[in-house]
Amino acid sequence: MFNKILIANRGEIALRVIHTCREMGIKTVAVYSDADKKAAHVIFSDEAVYIGPSEPSLSYLNMDAVIAAAKKTKAEAIHPGYGFFSENHEFARRCQDEGIVFIGPSPEVIKNLGDKITSRNIMMDGGVPVIPGLSRSEPDMAVLKEAAKKIGYPILVKATAGGGGKGIRIIHGPEEMQESVAQASREAFNAFGNREVYIEKFFTRARHIEFQILADKHGNTIHLHERECSIQRRHQKIIEETPSLVLTPELREKMGNAAVKAAKSSHYENAGTVEFLLDEGNQFYFLEINTRLQVEHPITEMTTGVDLVRHQIEIADGQELSLRQSDIRPRGHAIECRIYAEDPEKDFFPSPGMIQFMKEPYGPGIRIDSGIYQGFEVPVDYDPILAKLIVHAGTRDEAVAKMIKALQDYIILGVKTPMEFMKDVLNSKPFRESRVFTDFIPAHFSDWKPNRDLADMAMIAFLAHAQGKAGNKGSVSFGPEKAPSPWDTLGNWKL
Amino acid sequence: MEYNLMVNQEKLSIQAVISKGVVIFKGVVISQGAVISEGHIQIQRENSSYDAGFINVSDHQVLLNIDGKIFNAFVSHHGNTKTVVLQGQSYEIEDADLIEEDLPGKKSLLNTTTIVASPMPAVVIGILVKAGDRVEKGQGLIIVSAMKMETTLFAPFDGMISNINANIGDKVMPAQILVDIEKE
Amino acid sequence: MDIIETKIDVNSELYQKNFQEMTALVQDLEKELDKAANDRSAKALKRHEESGKLPAQKKLDLLLDKNTPFLEIAPLAAMGLYDTKIHKAGLITGIGVIQGRECMVSISDATIKGGSIYPMGVKKTLRCQTIAMENRLPLITLMDSAGAYLPLQSEIFPDIDDGGRIFFNQARMSKMGIPQIVGVMGLCTAGGAYGVAMCDEIVHVKQHGAIFLGGPPLVKAATGEDVSANDLGGAELHCRDSGVSDYYAEDDAHAIRMIRKITKNLPANKKSRLSMVEPEPPLYDVKELYGIVGQDLSRPYDIREVIARIVDGSRFLEFKELYGETLVTGWAHIHGYPVGILANNGILFSKSAQKATQFIQLCDKREIPLVFLQNINGFIVGSDYERAGITKDGHKMVNAVANASVPKFTLIVGASFGAGNYAMCGRAYSPRFLWMWPNAQIGVMGGRQAADVLISITNDQRQRAGQENLTPEETDFINKPVVEAALKEGNAYYSTSQLWDDGIVDPAKSRDVLGLAVSASLNAPLRDQDHGFGVFRM
Numbered sequence A: 001m002f003n004k005i006l007i008a009n010r011g012e013i014a015l016r017v018i019h020t021c022r023e024m025g026i027k028t029v030a031v032y033s034d035a036d037k038k039a040a041h042v043i044f045s046d047e048a049v050y051i052g053p054s055e056p057s058l059s060y061l062n063m064d065a066v067i068a069a070a071k072k073t074k075a076e077a078i079h080p081g082y083g084f085f086s087e088n089h090e091f092a093r094r095c096q097d098e099g100i101v102f103i104g105p106s107p108e109v110i111k112n113l114g115d116k117i118t119s120r121n122i123m124m125d126g127g128v129p130v131i132p133g134l135s136r137s138e139p140d141m142a143v144l145k146e147a148a149k150k151i152g153y154p155i156l157v158k159a160t161a162g163g164g165g166k167g168i169r170i171i172h173g174p175e176e177m178q179e180s181v182a183q184a185s186r187e188a189f190n191a192f193g194n195r196e197v198y199i200e201k202f203f204t205r206a207r208h209i210e211f212q213i214l215a216d217k218h219g220n221t222i223h224l225h226e227r228e229c230s231i232q233r234r235h236q237k238i239i240e241e242t243p244s245l246v247l248t249p250e251l252r253e254k255m256g257n258a259a260v261k262a263a264k265s266s267h268y269e270n271a272g273t274v275e276f277l278l279d280e281g282n283q284f285y286f287l288e289i290n291t292r293l294q295v296e297h298p299i300t301e302m303t304t305g306v307d308l309v310r311h312q313i314e315i316a317d318g319q320e321l322s323l324r325q326s327d328i329r330p331r332g333h334a335i336e337c338r339i340y341a342e343d344p345e346k347d348f349f350p351s352p353g354m355i356q357f358m359k360e361p362y363g364p365g366i367r368i369d370s371g372i373y374q375g376f377e378v379p380v381d382y383d384p385i386l387a388k389l390i391v392h393a394g395t396r397d398e399a400v401a402k403m404i405k406a407l408q409d410y411i412i413l414g415v416k417t418p419m420e421f422m423k424d425v426l427n428s429k430p431f432r433e434s435r436v437f438t439d440f441i442p443a444h445f446s447d448w449k450p451n452r453d454l455a456d457m458a459m460i461a462f463l464a465h466a467q468g469k470a471g472n473k474g475s476v477s478f479g480p481e482k483a484p485s486p487w488d489t490l491g492n493w494k495l
Numbered sequence B: 001m002e003y004n005l006m007v008n009q010e011k012l013s014i015q016a017v018i019s020k021g022v023v024i025f026k027g028v029v030i031s032q033g034a035v036i037s038e039g040h041i042q043i044q045r046e047n048s049s050y051d052a053g054f055i056n057v058s059d060h061q062v063l064l065n066i067d068g069k070i071f072n073a074f075v076s077h078h079g080n081t082k083t084v085v086l087q088g089q090s091y092e093i094e095d096a097d098l099i100e101e102d103l104p105g106k107k108s109l110l111n112t113t114t115i116v117a118s119p120m121p122a123v124v125i126g127i128l129v130k131a132g133d134r135v136e137k138g139q140g141l142i143i144v145s146a147m148k149m150e151t152t153l154f155a156p157f158d159g160m161i162s163n164i165n166a167n168i169g170d171k172v173m174p175a176q177i178l179v180d181i182e183k184e
Numbered sequence C: 001m002d003i004i005e006t007k008i009d010v011n012s013e014l015y016q017k018n019f020q021e022m023t024a025l026v027q028d029l030e031k032e033l034d035k036a037a038n039d040r041s042a043k044a045l046k047r048h049e050e051s052g053k054l055p056a057q058k059k060l061d062l063l064l065d066k067n068t069p070f071l072e073i074a075p076l077a078a079m080g081l082y083d084t085k086i087h088k089a090g091l092i093t094g095i096g097v098i099q100g101r102e103c104m105v106s107i108s109d110a111t112i113k114g115g116s117i118y119p120m121g122v123k124k125t126l127r128c129q130t131i132a133m134e135n136r137l138p139l140i141t142l143m144d145s146a147g148a149y150l151p152l153q154s155e156i157f158p159d160i161d162d163g164g165r166i167f168f169n170q171a172r173m174s175k176m177g178i179p180q181i182v183g184v185m186g187l188c189t190a191g192g193a194y195g196v197a198m199c200d201e202i203v204h205v206k207q208h209g210a211i212f213l214g215g216p217p218l219v220k221a222a223t224g225e226d227v228s229a230n231d232l233g234g235a236e237l238h239c240r241d242s243g244v245s246d247y248y249a250e251d252d253a254h255a256i257r258m259i260r261k262i263t264k265n266l267p268a269n270k271k272s273r274l275s276m277v278e279p280e281p282p283l284y285d286v287k288e289l290y291g292i293v294g295q296d297l298s299r300p301y302d303i304r305e306v307i308a309r310i311v312d313g314s315r316f317l318e319f320k321e322l323y324g325e326t327l328v329t330g331w332a333h334i335h336g337y338p339v340g341i342l343a344n345n346g347i348l349f350s351k352s353a354q355k356a357t358q359f360i361q362l363c364d365k366r367e368i369p370l371v372f373l374q375n376i377n378g379f380i381v382g383s384d385y386e387r388a389g390i391t392k393d394g395h396k397m398v399n400a401v402a403n404a405s406v407p408k409f410t411l412i413v414g415a416s417f418g419a420g421n422y423a424m425c426g427r428a429y430s431p432r433f434l435w436m437w438p439n440a441q442i443g444v445m446g447g448r449q450a451a452d453v454l455i456s457i458t459n460d461q462r463q464r465a466g467q468e469n470l471t472p473e474e475t476d477f478i479n480k481p482v483v484e485a486a487l488k489e490g491n492a493y494y495s496t497s498q499l500w501d502d503g504i505v506d507p508a509k510s511r512d513v514l515g516l517a518v519s520a521s522l523n524a525p526l527r528d529q530d531h532g533f534g535v536f537r538m
Helices: A011-023 A040-044 A063-073 A089-098 A107-114 A116-126 A141-151 A174-192 A249-265 A297-304 A308-316 A396-409 A419-427 A440-445 A455-467 B096-102 C013-038 C042-050 C056-063 C119-135 C150-156 C163-176 C191-197 C216-223 C229-233 C235-242 C252-264 C286-292 C303-307 C350-366 C383-388 C390-403 C418-423 C447-464 C472-489 C492-497 C507-521
Strands: A004-007 A027-033 A047-052 A077-079 A155-159 A168-171 A197-201 A207-215 A221-233 A236-242 A270-278 A284-290 A333-340 A357-359 A366-370 A385-393 A411-413 B002-007 B010-020 B037-045 B048-058 B061-066 B069-078 B081-086 B089-095 B122-127 B140-146 B149-154 B159-164 B179-183 C070-072 C091-098 C101-108 C139-143 C180-184 C187-189 C201-205 C210-212 C247-249 C315-319 C327-334 C337-344 C370-376 C408-417 C433-436 C441-443
Touching: A004 A011, A004 A063, A011 A027, A011 A040, A011 A308, A011 A366, A011 A385, A027 A040, A027 A063, A047 A063, A063 A089, A077 A308, A089 A107, A107 A116, A116 A249, A116 A284, A141 A174, A141 A197, A155 A174, A168 A174, A174 A197, A207 A249, A207 A284, A207 A308, A221 A249, A221 A297, A221 A440, A236 A297, A236 A419, A249 A270, A249 A284, A270 A308, A297 A308, A297 A333, A297 A366, A297 A385, A333 A396, A333 A419, A357 B069, A385 A396, A396 A419, A411 B069, A411 B081, A419 A440, A455 B002, A455 B010, A455 B037, A455 B048, A455 B061, A455 B069, A455 B081, A455 B089, B002 B096, B089 B096, C013 C286, C013 C507, C056 C091, C056 C101, C056 C139, C056 C252, C070 C507, C091 C119, C091 C252, C091 C507, C101 C119, C119 C139, C119 C150, C119 C163, C119 C507, C139 C191, C139 C252, C163 C180, C163 C191, C180 C191, C180 C252, C187 C191, C191 C210, C201 C235, C201 C252, C210 C229, C216 C229, C229 C235, C235 C247, C247 C252, C286 C303, C286 C507, C303 C315, C303 C327, C303 C337, C303 C370, C315 C350, C327 C350, C327 C507, C337 C350, C337 C507, C350 C390, C370 C418, C383 C390, C390 C418, C408 C418, C408 C507, C433 C492, C433 C507, C441 C472, C441 C492, C447 C472
Parallel strands: A004 A027, A004 A077, A027 A047, C101 C139, C139 C180, C180 C201, C187 C210, C201 C247, C337 C370, C370 C408, C408 C433, C408 C441
Antiparallel strands: A155 A168, A155 A197, A207 A221, A207 A270, A221 A236, A236 A333, A270 A284, A333 A385, A357 A411, A366 A385, B002 B010, B002 B089, B010 B037, B037 B048, B048 B061, B061 B069, B069 B081, B081 B089, B122 B140, B140 B149, B159 B179, C070 C091, C091 C101, C315 C327, C327 C337
C-alpha cells in the first residue's frame, strides 16, 4: 500500500480524500496556489506544497509543478479528485512515465472516453444504446444542419472534450445553429483547450440517471446502483438523490447491466460513473462515462455503506475488488445539496467573499463534505463550491424532511448561497411527487423569488445587532484607549 | 426615534424605542459565549407593532423574543450593509440615512446659471456656434480670453441658439449676455 | 483593588422607604424632562413643519450617529422662569457622536418663541462654549433664532457674561483650533449674524436661512430700502456674492448631511491617554442606590455603598481608610477609565481636609481624573477646631481643588452647603461637569441651620437691648420663610434652572454620565502646561 498520496485538487474534495487517507494510515500531500494559502485542504494535510499563482493553468493545471511536488515529497500516488487533472489523459500518462500511480483509469481509457465521439462509437460497438446524433465532429455548417434536421430539433451541441456543463448549447432551430456552435466551441476551447463540438438530440423532458461503477485490474466490474441528478442549473447538477423513484427493479437491473457492459467495453478500471438519459418512455441512452470520482458520490456511499475513495486507492494499488455485485444492497434514501457561493436570485451568479460566520447542522444521518471554515476568503479563481450537505434516512420523505431541516440550520454568512432556493425546491409539489426532469428549474423555478415574510423581524434583529459591540464597531474608534469608550457601548443612551 | 432602513432595496420606515437592560428569556439557555449586550426594542411600522427582547449572543448571533416567540437571527456585515438570516430567510439591510449621506451632494448651484456671459472683462477669441444651432447642455459656445487665459463658455441648458451678441475681437464685460438660447 | 462589600439590607424598612422616595423623585424628573422636550405649542410646531423646517429634536437625531448616546447639557435650564414656557432655555445642547467623534452640539428650537434668546439662553450658550473649550470638542451649532428677547435686553446685552462674551469666546476658540461649524436654518440677525460669521464653516439653507446685521424692518426704517429676508441675506447671496457662507444646502436635512461630511473631514484629534481596563458593570444593581439614599438628607449612610454602585466591578482601592474617616478617598475605574474619588462621609475635619489635599496632589501628579461625590454640610466648627487650625486645613483643600488641573467631575448626591461646596469642587471650582441627584440641596447652609442662626442672632440682639428672647410663635414666624426659601432656592430644580449645574441625573445613570464625561474630557490634554499648586499654609 502507498505510504503517501498527493492530492492534486483543492476544496472539499481534497479534504474528502484526506479523510480516507488518514483512516488508511496514508500520509497526504496538499498542493496550493497563491489564492489557497490559507485554504482548508492545506491546513488539514500532512504536507503542503506551493505550486504557483492563483490562475489554474499556472498551478492546479500546471503538470510540471504538480509532478515536481509529488517527486519532492516522495508521494507514490496522485489522487486527482474531480475537475482539474481528473480526466486529463496526458496527465495520467505523465504520471505513468514518472513512475507515480495515477488513481483512476489508464491514460488510454481516459482518452477514449474523454472524447465523446470515440466513446459513442465504443458503446455502439458494445451494444450500449446511445442518443441519436452525429458520431463525429463536424465543422461544416450545412452538414450539421442536415444532420440536425434528420435527428429533429431541439438539438444539443456539445464539446467533445470535458464536462461540467461547459461547451454546451441547446439549439431550437437551424437559425441558431451557427452562433451556438461558435459559442460552444469557444467555451470548449477556453475550458478544455479543444474546439471540437458535435451534435445530438436534446430531450426536453429527460431524466439524468447515472450508475456508479467500480472496476479492478483483475476483470471484476460491479455497479453501485444509480443516482438521479436531474435537478440542474446551467447544465450543472445541484441536487442529487438515490435511489431514483422511477426505476423499477427490472429497469435498474437492465441499466446496471448496461453500465457494467459500458465499463467493460471500454476496459475501464477504478471508480467511474456511467451517465444515462432516461426519456419519458423509459428508454435509456448512454451519455458518457465520467472517468473520475463524482461530486455527488457521497449519496452512494450513504446508501451502500461503501467508501469509494478507499476502493479507488485499493484498486490503484493493484488489489482485487473485495466486493461482489451481490454485496451491494443499498438501504434507505440519500440526498445531496451542493452549496455553492452563488446568488439564486441572480441566475446563480458566483458570489465570492469571506465566510464571516458559519454554523453547520448536525444529527443522525447528516454528513457535510466541506472545504471552508469561518474566516476563509472564498477565492474568485475557482469553482465556487463551498460544501456538500448530504442526508440519509429510511425513506425519501424522511430524507427530504431531514434535508429541509438541515438547510435551515446551516448558517453561512458572508457569501450568498442557494440554500433558501433548495429548500423551496425540496418543498415543491413536483419534487415531492418526483416529477423531476432536467428542465425542472426552468420549468418550475425560473421566476423564483425568496419568501420574505419576516422583514419586520429582520429589522428588529438589525437594530438589536447594532446595540452589540460588533454593531457599533467603528463608531468611536479613534483615540489611544484600548477598551471601547462608553460612547461605543451605551447605544442610544439618554439623560 | 425614526429609522429609515433599506430592506432588500425597499425603503421602510420604522419607529423604534430601544432600551438596554436585563431581559428574561424563559426557557432559553445560552450555552456558550459571553453575552455582549441585552435589551429591549419596541417597534412600530404602519399598522404593526412588536415588543422584542434581545440578547446579542455573539458578534454574529442575536437571540430575539418577539411577542413571546423565539427567533435566532444571524448577522454579518460588509460596510454599512448587514445580512440578517432568520429561519433560513436572508435579508440585506442598510441604514437608508447613511446611504443618502454617501451620495454626492446636490450640485444645485452649479447648474443654476441661465445666461452665457464672461466671468470677467475679456476679449472674444472664438465663436463655436451660429444662430439656429441646436445645442446641448454643456456644449462649448464661445471662447474668451482674459489675463492670458482662455475660457470656454458652455451652454447652461439644452436649446436653440436664437442670437449671438458678440463678434471675434469684441471686448466684453461680466454679466453682458453673449449668446441667447431658447430653452427647449 | 478590593470589592466593596455591601451591608445593605434590601428588606429593611429604611431601604424600602428610601426606595419609594427616590423612585418618586426620579419619576418627577422624568416627567419634567419629558415636558421640557415635548411641551410645545401645536400651532408653532405645525407652522414650523409646514414651512419645510425640521423640529429641533429631529435635527439632533439626524446629526448624531445612530445608536450612540447623547449627553444632554442642562435640559431643564430656565425651568419655571419667564412664562415657564422657555423650555431648555430655547436650545438643545449636549455632547454627542458625529462620524465617530465626540462633539458639542447646540440646536436652537424655533418652536419656542421663534428661537428668541433669553438671558438663560445666553448663559447656556456660554456654558456650551466653555465645555467645548475645556474639553476641546468641535462645536456644531444649528441656528434658527429670532434674536435677543428685547424686553429682557438689559439682562442679555452688556455684562461680562452676557451676549458679547459669546463672540469673544468664538474668536478664542478659533484661535485654539476648536472647529466651529454652523448650519444656518433660519434667521440670524445682528448678534446672530456675528455668531454665525465667527464660525469656521457655514452651511446655509436656501430660503429659510438668512444672515444680516439688520433685518428687513431695520433696513426699511434706516434707509427706506424694501427688501425680502432672502434677498437681504439668503443662501444665494451669501454663497455666491458676499462669500459669508461656505456651503449651499437645499433644506435642513441636506445641511445636516453636509455638516456630517464636514465633521468627517476634520483632522482626527489626539485624545489623551489613560490606562484603561476592560469596562465592567458594578457588582451590585445600580438601582439599589434608590434604597440607600433617600429624600431626607439627615439620614446617614455609608458613601462606600454609593461608590460600589458607580464604579466598575464595585472595586475600590481606598486610600488612608483609617485617617480622616469623614472623607473617603481612593482609586477605582468607571467604564474602564481610572479615576480618583473623593466622597463625603460626614462633615469635614482637619484630618479629612489634609487627606483630601494629599490625595488630590497624588492624582494630579499621576494624571488621574478626579471625581467628587458631594454630600457635605460643611466644615466642623467650634473653638477646639479653630484652635487646631481647621481654617488652615480647609484652605489647603480649597487650594488643592482649585489648582488641580486634571479633569474634575462633581456629582452632588445629597447636601452641598457652605464652604463644603467649594472644597468639594463646586461650580466655581471649574469641574469639567457638575450634576445633581434629584434629592440634592444646595446653599450657604441648610434651611433649618440658617433659621437657627438667624434666631440666635436675633436673641443676641434682644438680650443686648435687654429684651426677652423670642416666643415660640415669633420663632416660628422667623423660621418658616427662611426654611421655605432655603428649600425652594436650594432645591435641585432651582439650581438646574439657573444653570448652576449641567443637569439633574437619575442616580442609576451616575456611572454612565461620569464615563461619558471622562471620555469627552480626554479630547483635551490631561493637565495644563503650568500645572502645580499654590502655597499651602502649614
